[in-house]
Amino acid sequence: TEACHFRDDFKVLTSLGAKVIGVSIDDSFSHKKFAEKYNLPFPLLSDTSGEVASRYGALNNFLFIKLAKRYTFLISPQGKIAKIYLNVDTSKHSQEIIEDLKLLK
Known part of the structure; x- marks a missing residue:
């Protein structure tokens, strides 16, 4: 999974100053199970209302x-969006982030 690639590259990402946080509209119980199953070293935040996803333009509503x-x-580090990745190859995405973090230094 994409999360596993971020897990595997976590030390490199954090050495470059990154804080890795996953956010989805799944509930906290499913996040806890997922994080335990894949031994994730970063937090998964639950956005069940979709408010965060909506504010970032990442939410689709289909009827209900x-x-x-x-x-x-x-x-x-200044809190500004430096880059948005809309279409990602999940198998290479964490490496793409690492390269972009190096450019921000």
Whole structure:
């Protein structure tokens, strides 16, 4: 999974100053199970209302169903969005983030 690639590259990401946080519209119980199953060293935040996803333009509403898009936001130390990744190859995405973090240094 994409999360596993971020787990595997976690030390490199944090050595470059990154804080890795996963956010989805799933509930906290499913996040806890997922994090334990894959031994994730970073937090998974639950956005069941979809408010965060909506503010970042990552939420689709289909009648009564909410679907979050798989987006990544690289946020600078100043709190500004430095880059938005809309279409990612999940098998290479953490490496892409590492390269972009190096460019921000």
